[in-house]
Every structure is written in C-alpha cells, then in structure tokens.
Amino acid sequence: MKTPLKDPQSVTPDGERVAPLIEGVRIRRAVTHPDERGTVCELFNPAWGFHADPLVYVYQVTIRPGQVKGWVVHRIQDDRLFLSQGTMKAVLFDDREGSPTRGQVNELFLDHHNRGLLVIPAGVYHAIQNVGADDLFFINMPTRAYDHANPDKYRLPLVNDLIPYRFQS
Template identity: 30%
Template sequence: MIDEVKVKKLVKHCDDRGFFAELVRDDEPELLSKFGQASWSMSYPGVIKAFHYHENQDDLWFFPSGNAQVVLYDLRKTSFTQGETDVFYMGEENPIMLLIPKGVAHGYRVLGQKPATIIYFTTESYNPNDPDEKRIPWDDPVINFNWETRNR
C-alpha cells in the first residue's frame, strides 16, 4: 500500500431501528491531523472523476451510498512508494474511511447502476483565490490506469 495511506474499517451498530457508525473522531489524529472542511458530492453511474492531488492538504474519503473504484497514485518524489498505484473498492459494499495524503493523486469511477455519494474531510479549507487542486487527466499516460471493467 502507498506510504501514509490509511484505511479505517467502519463498525456498524445495528438494531431493529437501523444502524449507527462513527466516521472520524477528534481522538484519531492518525486519520486527520486537523480539521479544515467537510464536503458532500454525488456522481452518476459510470462517471470517472480523476485525477487530482493537493500540495497542502490531506483528504479523508467516505462513500455512504453507491459504490466506487478509487485509484491512488503516489506522485511524491521523497516517498519510497513513489510511482505505486493502489485501488480500493469503497461504498455500501465496503464501508471504509480512506486517508489520502497530500501529494498522492486520486480519483474514482462510480460502479453499478446508481449514483455514488462521497463525503470527504480535508485538513485545509478550500480557497477559491488560491485552490490547492492540481489536475491530471483521467487517462494520463504516466499513471496509465485502465478504468475498464475486466470481465472474468
């Protein structure tokens, strides 16, 4: 796994009324060193939102509905995992929190026939005058990720 990427498996407490699960707590500094912003987004089936990375912030991702194929690529020149790719399947079928460190490119593809919702937390607030959003095309030849489903 890419250095400094962390996964937290969520624990669902279920009863006859439904369920409850904690996402992130202030006593988990290994997940989010500080709180900057929480955001909510939805994407339609088949959409690919990739790639981007940040120079100053870490992201903590969670997909509460739908499912997504999440792809990470380590761009950090000082990382011993530079150039490595990780793939995670997140969402209703695998409720996890995924910490994406600054300098790691990330993106996702919505899987299945329904939209996917993402809630994410960042260590910095978005600044529209100086956005910490560096874009890379979804089909970048250096990352060279094949987004097609492989039927087996």
C-alpha cells in the same frame, strides 16, 4: 490444454489487504450499527488517533453510475474520504519525490456494506469511479478548507502520460 493460473491471494483470512498501500495511505474500516430503526456509522473521531490534523472542512460528493472524477492531486492538504453510500473504486498514484512507493498504483474498493475512511496524502493523485448501479455518495474531510481564490487542486485528464492506469467503462 493450458494449465489454469492460480488466483493470487488479495486478502488475508481476516479480510486485510495483502498488496502494500502507497506510503501514507490509510484505511480505517467503519462499523455500521443496525437496529430496527436504521443504522448509525461513525465517520471520524479525533480520539481514534487515525489522523493528527483537526477537522476543519467537510463536504459531500456524488458520482453517477459508471462515471469517474479525477485525476486530482493536492500539494498541501490530505484528503480524508468516507464512503457513505454506493460502490467506489478509488485509484491512487504516488508521484511524490522521495517517496518509497513513488510510481505505485493502488486500487481500493469500498461500498455501503464495507464502509471506511480513506486518507490520501498530499502528492498522491486520485480518481474515484462509481462501479455500482446507484449514485455514489462520499464525504470529504480535507485537512484544510477549500480556498476559492487559490485552490490546492491540480488536475490531469483521465488518459495521460504520467499515470499508468486506464479506467474501464
């Protein structure tokens, strides 16, 4: 009979992630304030000092259950994603020359009970999967506005030779 493997710790007793994040990736957990009328949840406030760049552009993305959007990388801008509704798996891959975490993959999970603001630095590939049963909604507040004539957006297929990660259906 095989000895069962001990489950590795993934979070501290306070709920903080144990595995290291890719250099420059940050998560700020959001507080949702409920009352009898509904809820209020702050998405972004420059006073937090969480990201130095100003708010210049905002848009909402939806992903249907089981679907994946990505792989995408930006060379100039950072993305600042705020999970609003649903269950998100964000997978990140650091391909930045000279980064101390180059080659590292992060899997990060957020949902509407555990909302947060996720900073994805320029040069980090990312793909977002809806792992819930309902549509996923997130807000992106990138550090530069989308330029339709010259977008800072580069794509790879989900299965490729660069990123050592495979999504499960």
